[in-house]
Amino acid sequence: ALREDALRKPRRREMWARAVWLGLRASAGGRRGFPSKAAPQGSRRVTAELIEHLERLALVDFGSQEAVARLEKAIAFADRLRAVDTDGVEPMESVLEDRCLYLRSDNVVEGNCAEELLQNSHRVVEEYFVAPP
Amino acid sequence: VSAALKQGQVTPTELCQRCLSLIKKTKFLNAYITVSEEVALKQAEESEKRYKKGLSLGDLDGIPVAVKDNFSTAGIETTCASNMLKGYVPPYNATVVQKLLDQGALLMGKTNLDEFAMGALGSDTGGSTRNPAAHCGVVGLKPSYGLVSRHGLIPLVNSMDVPGILTRCVDDAAIVLGILAGHDPKDSTTIQDPVKPFTLPSLTDVSKLCIGIPKEYLTPELSSEVQSLWSKAANLFESEGAKVIEVSLPHTSYSIVCYHVLCTSEVASNMARFDGLEYGHRCDTDVSTEAMYAATRREGFNDVVRERILSGNFFLLKENYENYFVKAQKVRRLIARDFVNVFNSGVDVLLTPTTLSEAVPHTEFIREDNRTRSAQDDIFTQAVNMAGLPAVSVPMALSSQGLPIGLQFIGRAFCDQQLLTVAKWFEKRVQFPVIQLQELMDDCSSIFENEKLASVSLK
Numbered sequence: 001a002l003r004e005d006a007l008r009k010p011r012r013r014e015m016w017a018r019a020v021w022l023g024l025r026a027s028a029g030g031r032r033g034f035p036s037k038a039a040p041q042g043s044r045r046v047t048a049e050l051i052e053h054l055e056r057l058a059l060v061d062f063g064s065q066e067a068v069a070r071l072e073k074a075i076a077f078a079d080r081l082r083a084v085d086t087d088g089v090e091p092m093e094s095v096l097e098d099r100c101l102y103l104r105s106d107n108v109v110e111g112n113c114a115e116e117l118l119q120n121s122h123r124v125v126e127e128y129f130v131a132p133p
Numbered sequence: 134v135s136a137a138l139k140q141g142q143v144t145p146t147e148l149c150q151r152c153l154s155l156i157k158k159t160k161f162l163n164a165y166i167t168v169s170e171e172v173a174l175k176q177a178e179e180s181e182k183r184y185k186k187g188l189s190l191g192d193l194d195g196i197p198v199a200v201k202d203n204f205s206t207a208g209i210e211t212t213c214a215s216n217m218l219k220g221y222v223p224p225y226n227a228t229v230v231q232k233l234l235d236q237g238a239l240l241m242g243k244t245n246l247d248e249f250a251m252g253a254l255g256s257d258t259g260g261s262t263r264n265p266a267a268h269c270g271v272v273g274l275k276p277s278y279g280l281v282s283r284h285g286l287i288p289l290v291n292s293m294d295v296p297g298i299l300t301r302c303v304d305d306a307a308i309v310l311g312i313l314a315g316h317d318p319k320d321s322t323t324i325q326d327p328v329k330p331f332t333l334p335s336l337t338d339v340s341k342l343c344i345g346i347p348k349e350y351l352t353p354e355l356s357s358e359v360q361s362l363w364s365k366a367a368n369l370f371e372s373e374g375a376k377v378i379e380v381s382l383p384h385t386s387y388s389i390v391c392y393h394v395l396c397t398s399e400v401a402s403n404m405a406r407f408d409g410l411e412y413g414h415r416c417d418t419d420v421s422t423e424a425m426y427a428a429t430r431r432e433g434f435n436d437v438v439r440e441r442i443l444s445g446n447f448f449l450l451k452e453n454y455e456n457y458f459v460k461a462q463k464v465r466r467l468i469a470r471d472f473v474n475v476f477n478s479g480v481d482v483l484l485t486p487t488t489l490s491e492a493v494p495h496t497e498f499i500r501e502d503n504r505t506r507s508a509q510d511d512i513f514t515q516a517v518n519m520a521g522l523p524a525v526s527v528p529m530a531l532s533s534q535g536l537p538i539g540l541q542f543i544g545r546a547f548c549d550q551q552l553l554t555v556a557k558w559f560e561k562r563v564q565f566p567v568i569q570l571q572e573l574m575d576d577c578s579s580i581f582e583n584e585k586l587a588s589v590s591l592k
Binding site: 050053054055057058059060061062063067070071074075077078080081082083084086089090091092093094095096099101102103104113116117119120121122123129130131132133 | 292
């Protein structure tokens with residue numbers, strides 16, 4: 001689905017990168033994981049399945065093998081957190097957790113700016129933002 | 134400059150035009166994405182009328198200001214230096230922008246940044262007000278989280294972002310903070326405590342002051358020049374009667390990793406809004422919604438942004454959420470607690486380096502990828518963002534290469550005034566050679582004609 005962007009004209013450099021990328025995936029046999037040479041001992045392998053999953057969720061693509069390698073490094077980096085003893089420690093969501101969140105009263109004080117907001121969109125029909133099918 | 138305006142030594146229009154001329158002369162630096170010349174001149178005209186009638190709005194009336202291009206400005210393109218928002222014209226002003234305009238400041242334009250403020254130099258989220266300030270010899274203040282409204286600041290990390298203030302001296306930073314701080318009903322993360330503008334006292338007696346030096350900040354990567362200036366600063370306080378003690382922030386070595394996980398996770402969420410439908414870039418594909426989203430985001434975001442989104446999505450996967458995201462949140466609490474413990478032990482202000490060294494040349498800078506660079510460059514500044522504390526970088530001296538080096542002061546939460554008071558005392562003692570506007574105007578013609586300066590792009 002995401003790879004079907006044939007209608008978009010890719011720039012030459014991207015085409016080359018894409019060809020290499022697809023070639024790598026094909027040679028790796030599709031669903032088998034392929035470890036990056038740079039991955040340190042015991043680091044998580046980023047499988048082709050995971051790549052597809054992340055690209056689907058994020059709606060951005062890796063674009064190259066280097067980008068995958070960088071993700072592996074980022075994961076290895078994040079793994080350092082395991083060394084910290086967090087037994088009995090509550091997660092911190094906000095530094096202002098000891099304060100009451102301000103809630104204003106539920107009165108309408110602004111709005112009626114549909115026209116202003118619609119101006120920023122590339123494709124509009126009447127008061128609708130238009131998406132492809 | 135404000136005094137000069139009030140006394141009529143220079144008019145707002147003259148000042149505005151000098152600034153515009155300087156902007157034009159330094160265009161090769163690519164510092165401005167948008168120069169709002171017409172707007173600024175019109176504002177200058179109105180300011181002038183007010184001064185003539187003796188009705189100036191305050192210290193900021195007629196003062197030229199520039200705003201980083203991730204703050205929304207009504208009617209003026211706001212791009213975050215990203216293709217994704219090219220051509221986007223917000224219909225409203227960020228609260229902090231509005232406050233500056235209400236005081237009569239002249240908006241000169243929108244300044245450049247790393248795409249979506251994601252560079253080592255680019256984010257008020259990990260140090261990007263203090264970092265560039267240290268490299269450029271100006272004062273860079275990050276107020277306490279919750280003191281200044283984020284409404285209209287295109288968000289990177291909601292729990293850490295803070296609008297930062299860059300000025301030539303500490304007094305100016307205090308003035309601007311006094312204007313920008315305060316509860317904003319449009320930003321529910323601003324505290325409700327009343328805030329008044331303040332003038333900084335000129336501290337003479339530091340004998341009751343306790344300065345903390347965190348030992349974990351003495352890293353091997355720290356340049357010997359910065360280390361020696363840091364020492365010198367500590368000795369300065371001690372020689373004038375302050376108590377200077379070594380303290381410990383035990384989780385310092387984990388703060389970069391923690392930040393990396395939290396930042397990428399929040400970013401993955403915050404960047405999800407850019408789909409090409411309501412605003413911003415939209416690709417030409419019309420095959421399907423999904424294809425349109427994907428192509429729009431591929432065209433709109435650069436590599437750094439895409440990588441952070443992907444990393445963030447990884448950490449937020451169901452199978453990873455506890456082990457990475459929640460784990461990082463727990464480590465965040467430990468880091469914040471480290472600071473609380475230190476301040477509870479009687480320390481008023483912490484003194485640390487801001488950067489590892491003076492500014493590094495571009496060619497050297499780009500040798501490492503973005504994550505490595507951020508990890509190195511944000512090392513002294515980003516733990517502060519995780520704890521939500523106020524911090525300020527004050528220029529101290531020029532390096533042997535003639536480049537500025539600044540040091541950082543960190544204060545207790547919501548004690549921004551006290552922090553700035555100490556910073557002001559320090560600024561007065563070190564007498565850093567601040568560039569005066571007049572000398573820059575006079576000298577710049579010859580500088581720019583004779584030297585071939587490489588064009589540096591910050592994108």
